[in-house]
Structure formats: structure tokens, C-alpha cells
Amino acid sequence: MRYEKIKKRDLIREAFFEEALEIITGKLTDSHLYVELDQPPTELSEEKIRQLKRRIDGKFNRVFNSAEGKNHWHDRHLSIAGENFTEELLEKFIAGESAANGRRRCLVTGGAGFIGSNLVDALIERGDEVAVIDNLSSGKREYLNPRAKFYEVDICNRELIADIFAEEKFDYVFHLAAQIDVRVSVADPALDNKINVLGGLNILENCNKTKVKKIIFISTGGALYGEAEEVPTKESHPTRPLSPYGIHKLTFEKYLHYYSAVFGQKYIALRLANVYGPRQYKGGEAGVVSIFVDYAVNGKKLLINGDGLQTRDFVYVGDVVDAITTATENDYVGEINIATGKETSLLEIIESIEFFLGRKIAKEHLPAKAGEQRRSALDYARAKEIIGWLPAIGLSEGIKKTIEWASGRTER
Numbered sequence: 001m002r003y004e005k006i007k008k009r010d011l012i013r014e015a016f017f018e019e020a021l022e023i024i025t026g027k028l029t030d031s032h033l034y035v036e037l038d039q040p041p042t043e044l045s046e047e048k049i050r051q052l053k054r055r056i057d058g059k060f061n062r063v064f065n066s067a068e069g070k071n072h073w074h075d076r077h078l079s080i081a082g083e084n085f086t087e088e089l090l091e092k093f094i095a096g097e098s099a100a101n102g103r104r105r106c107l108v109t110g111g112a113g114f115i116g117s118n119l120v121d122a123l124i125e126r127g128d129e130v131a132v133i134d135n136l137s138s139g140k141r142e143y144l145n146p147r148a149k150f151y152e153v154d155i156c157n158r159e160l161i162a163d164i165f166a167e168e169k170f171d172y173v174f175h176l177a178a179q180i181d182v183r184v185s186v187a188d189p190a191l192d193n194k195i196n197v198l199g200g201l202n203i204l205e206n207c208n209k210t211k212v213k214k215i216i217f218i219s220t221g222g223a224l225y226g227e228a229e230e231v232p233t234k235e236s237h238p239t240r241p242l243s244p245y246g247i248h249k250l251t252f253e254k255y256l257h258y259y260s261a262v263f264g265q266k267y268i269a270l271r272l273a274n275v276y277g278p279r280q281y282k283g284g285e286a287g288v289v290s291i292f293v294d295y296a297v298n299g300k301k302l303l304i305n306g307d308g309l310q311t312r313d314f315v316y317v318g319d320v321v322d323a324i325t326t327a328t329e330n331d332y333v334g335e336i337n338i339a340t341g342k343e344t345s346l347l348e349i350i351e352s353i354e355f356f357l358g359r360k361i362a363k364e365h366l367p368a369k370a371g372e373q374r375r376s377a378l379d380y381a382r383a384k385e386i387i388g389w390l391p392a393i394g395l396s397e398g399i400k401k402t403i404e405w406a407s408g409r410t411e412r
């Protein structure tokens with residue numbers, strides 16, 4: 001059997017490289033791949049197993065034309081049935097030449113920031129080649145993954161951005177660089193427009209020129225829908241942004257649609273809810289979870305605008321990164337909410353922080369902010385249906401991880 005020449009273990013490792021699962025044994029026949037994992041999938045959450053199954057299905061369907069649904073998991077064992085495990089395909093797969101499974105050349109704009117740096121780590125972990133463009137206006141050099149190529153460049157710089165795209169020939173572009181402070185956008189709408197529309201357009205034009213396979217744009221949910229008539233809010237809800245930040249995120253989505261309809265540029269716009277977790281910027285207008293955690297860990301009094309019963313949809317950064325990496329793996333073009341669908345009040349966040357710290361935190365209620373949105377949560381049914389994504393980390397687990405990070409107990 002000529003398959004014997006092939007390093008089966010490498011093949012199998014390659015197939016699972018992004019899942020951080022240890023393989024104990026692997027066996028390959030003409031029609032099946034059998035794998036034994038060191039960890040029974042039953043120790044993973046149900047959502048995580050679903051995500052794993054879907055990804056593995058996706059990979060094997062593309063490379064080996066194995067039919068979806070033919071894969072079976074039992075205890076630590078997974079068997080994948082393939083219709084044509086040909087030698088040529090296997091060799092390509094091992095050599096990483098397959099378009100679907102080879103080392104992809106990725107660009108992350110904003111890759112030194114909170115979500116971007118977490119994303120870069122995950123892409124590198126799965127074996128992609130990653131370049132980062134960031135001007136470090138809010139991102140941090142220490143968050144940059146040393147295995148990523150770093151360009152300290154402003155996305156508005158037309159010449160340098162064109163040079164980078166021509167040189168690197170990216171397969172996928174993850175566009176996260178942005179002016180993210182809603183208050184700054186209100187004080188200086190033209191600045192927000194320059195970065196979030198014109199800067200984005202500079203990236204998009206280069207994607208189109210250099211034939212990038214797909215651009216994944218990190219958009220926003222809450223700031224697009226405005227005061228929603230239905231909560232959790234679906235993507236089909238009318239968009240009525242109430243800030244220049246929301247207007248400009250929506251404008252860029254319109255540009256994506258235009259480039260797709262007219263030039264065939266593929267894209268996905270992920271409309272995120274309120275993201276929280278390790279590396280979130282702690283000052284200014286940062287996410288409320290990171291501010292509260294920072295104040296609580298450092299023994300400072302929490303300042304709450306209004307009664308604290310206003311709600312938001314808090315989604316953990318690890319889940320968001322999972323959604324972003326998954327978005328490259330199908331042909332869907334359009335907008336998708338990434339959220340938990342649950343409303344959580346600020347007081348509930350504080351209770352959860354108090355629970356993990358094991359003590360009460362001093363707090364003071366300030367007058368309610370004029371015009372502040374009262375309720376917000378996004379419906380994630382489309383994400384579930386189209387990219388097979390579900391939030392896996394619950395609020396208490398996410399808050400615990402954020403507190404551990406803020407207390408300096410975990411790496412970075």
C-alpha cells in the first residue's frame with residue numbers, strides 16, 4: 001500500500017492543528033481516517049463539540065470530498081469517512097498546498113488591539129501566516145504576537161498600504177482597525193469618518209485590487225440598530241445609528257455590499273455585541289466589564305451611570321475570535337450578529353465580579369447619561385445557521401477569566 005510512505009501522523013496532526021487537540025493514535029485506510037484523542041470530547045462543552053465537528057466536516061469535505069454527516073464521534077474516537085482518499089490529495093494536504101488547508105496569508109488590521117491581538121494569536125496557533133497593520137493609537141506593542149509580521153502604519157496611508165498589499169498578496173483580510181470611541185466620534189465626526197470610512201476604503205480597494213479571497217469586517221450591533229423595537233435584535237431590523245461611529249460602521253458595510261455586487265469582492269460583516277475579556281483597554285470609553293474589573297481589582301469605587309439596570313449583551317472575546325476565524329470557512333456574503341442573545345444589567349456584572357473576588361465593592365450611582373440606550377441584545381440565530389457558531393463561554397466563566405487576567409495571574 002503506497003499510503004505507507006505517507007506520514008500519517010503528520011497528516012492527522014495537520015488536520016487538527018487549529019483545534020489544540022492532542023492525537024494519541026491515527027489510522028488511515030482508503031476510505032476512513034480514525035483518530036484517538038487524548039481528551040474525551042465529553043470534557044468539552046456541547047457547543048465546542050459542535051464547532052469542532054463542523055470545522056472538521058468542513059476541512060474534510062473540501063479536501064477529500066467526504067460527505068458531511070458521515071463522521072462519527074464516540075468517546076475519544078473520531079472516524080471520518082471519505083470517498084476518495086487519494087494519494088495525491090493526501091500529499092497535498094500534508095504539504096499544506098491545499099487552498100482550504102494550507103498556510104493562509106492573513107492580514108489583521110488593528111492586530112495590536114484588544115480583539116485583534118487575540119485574533120492574531122488564534123490564527124498563528126492554527127498555522128496561518130499573519131501580518132498586522134496597526135498605528136498603535138490604542139493598541140499595544142506588548143500584545144503583538146512575535147510570530148506576526150508587524151507594519152506600524154496608519155490604514156489611511158494610501159501609498160504604504162498599497163505597497164504592503166502588493167508585496168504580501170493576502171488570502172484573507174480581517175479589518176478591525178478603527179476609531180472605537182463613540183464619544184470621540186460625537187466630538188469629531190470628521191476624524192471618525194476619516195479612519196472608519198476612508199481608512200477602511202483604502203483597505204477594501206486594495207483587497208479588491210490584489211484579489212483577496214474574503215474580507216472579514218468587524219462591525220457593531222448595538223450602535224447600528226439604535227433603539228431597537230425587538231430585543232434580541234435580528235440583522236433584518238432597520239438600522240438607525242445614533243452616533244457618527246454607528247453611521248460610519250454602517251457606511252462601510254454599504255461599501256462592502258457595493259464592492260461585492262459590482263466587483264465580486266467576497267465579504268462578511270460581523271456585527272459584534274459588547275465584547276469583553278483579557279487585553280481590553282481599561283481607560284476612557286472602554287467596555288464596562290474591563291473598567292469595572294480594573295476598578296474592583298485595584299480597590300477603587302465603581303461609578304454607575306443611572307440605576308445600573310440598563311442592559312447589554314456581553315460576549316467573551318474568545319468566542320468572538322472563534323466566530324471571526326470561522327467566517328472564512330464558507331461562501332456566505334453579508335452581515336451576521338455575533339452575540340449571546342442575553343441581556344445582562346450592569347448590576348448583574350458587578351454581582352458576578354463581587355462573587356469571584358469574594359467581597360463587596362464600593363459603588364456610587366451618578367445621574368443617568370442623557371440619551372443612553374436602555375436595553376440591548378442581539379439575536380445570533382443567523383450565526384448559528386450559517387457559520388455554525390454558538391457562544392461557548394458563559395458570563396461567569398468569562399468574568400472569572402477577565403479577573404484572573406486583570407489580577408496578573410495569567411500570562412499576558
Ligand SMILES: NC(=O)c1ccc[n+]([C@@H]2O[C@H](COP(=O)([O-])OP(=O)(O)OC[C@H]3O[C@@H](n4cnc5c(N)ncnc54)[C@H](O)[C@@H]3O)[C@@H](O)[C@H]2O)c1
Pocket residue numbers: 109110111112113114115116133134135136137138139140153154155156175176177178179180195199218219220221271272273274275276281287
Ligand atoms: N470591543 C467591543 O465591544 C466592540 C464591539 C463591536 C465592534 N468592535 C470593533 O472591533 C474592532 C476592534 O476593537 P477593539 O475593541 O479591539 O478596540 P482596540 O482599540 O483595542 O483596537 C483597535 C486597533 O486599531 C488600531 N488603529 C486605530 N486606528 C488606526 C489607524 N488609523 N491605522 C492603523 N491602526 C489603527 C489601534 O491602535 C488598535 O490596535 C473595531 O473595529 C471595533 O469597532 C468592538
